[in-house]
Structures are given as structure tokens and as C-alpha cells.
Amino acid sequence: MSDDPHHPRLRIRVVFGERGMIGPGKADLLDGIARHGSIAAAGREMGMSYKRAWELIGTLNAMFHAPLVTRTRGGAGGGGAVLTETGHEVLALYRGVEAGAAEAGERQIATLRGLLRDIPDGK
Amino acid sequence: MSDDPHHPRLRIRVVFGERGMIGPGKADLLDGIARHGSIAAAGREMGMSYKRAWELIGTLNAMFHAPLVTRTRGGAGGGGAVLTETGHEVLALYRGVEAGAAEAGERQIATLRGLLRDIPDGK
DNA sequence: GTGCGATATGTTTCGTGGAACATATCTGAA
DNA sequence: TTCAGATATGTTCCACGAAACATATCGCAC
Numbered sequence: 246m247s248d249d250p251h252h253p254r255l256r257i258r259v260v261f262g263e264r265g266m267i268g269p270g271k272a273d274l275l276d277g278i279a280r281h282g283s284i285a286a287a288g289r290e291m292g293m294s295y296k297r298a299w300e301l302i303g304t305l306n307a308m309f310h311a312p313l314v315t316r317t318r319g320g321a322g323g324g325g326a327v328l329t330e331t332g333h334e335v336l337a338l339y340r341g342v343e344a345g346a347a348e349a350g351e352r353q354i355a356t357l358r359g360l361l362r363d364i365p366d367g368k
Numbered sequence: 369m370s371d372d373p374h375h376p377r378l379r380i381r382v383v384f385g386e387r388g389m390i391g392p393g394k395a396d397l398l399d400g401i402a403r404h405g406s407i408a409a410a411g412r413e414m415g416m417s418y419k420r421a422w423e424l425i426g427t428l429n430a431m432f433h434a435p436l437v438t439r440t441r442g443g444a445g446g447g448g449a450v451l452t453e454t455g456h457e458v459l460a461l462y463r464g465v466e467a468g469a470a471e472a473g474e475r476q477i478a479t480l481r482g483l484l485r486d487i488p489d490g491k
Numbered sequence: 492g493t494g495c496g497a498t499a500t501g502t503t504t505c506g507t508g509g510a511a512c513a514t515a516t517c518t519g520a521a
Numbered sequence: 522t523t524c525a526g527a528t529a530t531g532t533t534c535c536a537c538g539a540a541a542c543a544t545a546t547c548g549c550a551c
Binding site for chain 3: 416417419420440441442443444445446447
């Protein structure tokens, strides 16, 4: 979609043992909610069913000591969802890990990329 | 198995667009082959079927401009597999990315860990 | 009090990755 | 010339997660 297939991408998942984990999916979802103010809209944007988005948010909320997303039902516009302070914090921390890792691994990744076989078939 | 569930772990996957990707699974497999000199033994060690291990090695070999693993059939001991120079190089680069990311994200991850909910059930 | 738009959940269907199973093949050693 | 132990591959089966489908609920606006 909007990602350059020629540039290596780093997908990072932080695993907290049995307590859960957070990766690109949940992060992007939080991001979408922050931008749209709606679980449904965020899910739609990334081609994810409302149900799945809702479930992910549920696990995220249960995972931290305070919910990351608060929801409102009914009302003008039908309701909506917003990131709590903790929500913004967690998202920022995750993005920080991503950015730091990308920078720290820049050299190795470039070298790795150079070792790849030339594209076998341009489709 | 040997991973401390209390300490957050970073799982990193380097994605090269359509050309493939490398993550913990393939890296550990390469590692096992380097240590055991056998695809089968490496697979066994990580509870992976020989077939799956063999397939992963196949995609890895096809992914880079030179094979990462060379195999020998028959002979004393039935055969075996060893990492090529490129194989060692790729593994080292991936481990480097992992290490760099872990170090770079140390702060954020610790903070994230502090935001987790207290364990709900000690099992 | 009806409609709208979003959250909230349950149920069922379905595709896919992996496990399990089954062989075939290779070659040095005994 | 048989055996051992590893690579090499195809086929079938099944669990699990996600998608699809189906409702229910909420509350402001009109």
C-alpha cells in the first residue's frame, strides 16, 4: 500500500512473557484510534474487522494497569473511542523502540540487503 | 523452556518486501545447524519437524545470492549440513540487529514493563 | 419515539500453516 | 551388500485464528 517494498522493514514485537505482547498490529490500531477517535474507523482503515479490532483493544486494556482506550456508546455520532494518557504513552514507547531499533540496526540491515539475491521475477 | 518469562523479550523480523524475511525462527535454525552440523538435529532441538526445517532452509538458500547452508547426503553418519560463509555472515548480522535493538530499546521496554498490570494469576 | 452511527458480543464458516505420516535416496563403513 | 543415519519430498489431516455473519445496545439529535 504505502510501504516501499525495496526498503527493508523492521517488524518488532515486545513480548512480556505470559502477560502479553505488543507488536505492529496493536500499535497501528492504537494509532488509528488516536487519529480517528473510533475503533471501527481505525479497523476499517487497516482492513480489519471491527470485531478483531475490538478484541485487540480488549486484550490491550487488560494487559496494562490502566486501560489504553476508553469507549463511549451512543450519543452524537454514535459514540467513539479515545486513547487515554496511558494509551498515548504506550504507543509512544513502542514507536520509540521501533525507531531506536531501526537506527541501531541500520548498518546490518543494509549489509543484509546487499546479500539478497537479485529479484527473480518482477511479477 | 530457557527463557525467563519475567524479562521482556524482543522478537525482531527483518522484512525485505517481496524478497522474503528473516526472523527468530530461521535465525535459531541456522544457529542450530552451525552447532549440530545437521538440519535434522537442529530441527529436533527446537521441536520442529525435519520437513519444516528443511523448507525454511530452502527458502533461505533461495533468498540470498549464495546458499547459507550446504548439505551432504549419505556417507559416514548419513550426511549433514553446514553453514557457508554467507550463512555465518547472515546469522551474525541478524544477531547484531537483535542485540542493537535490545540495547537501543532498553529504556522504553523497562518503562513499558512498569506499566503492565500485576500478574493476574501466578499459574 | 424514531433513526443513526458507533460500541458490544455471540455464532458459524473457512482457509491456511503446520503436524503427522510415508517413502525415497544417498554413500561411507563394517 | 547390507546397514546406518542423514537429506529429500510428497500427501493427508487437523487445529486454530480470522473472516463473515448476525444481533443487541446505547444515547443524542431531530
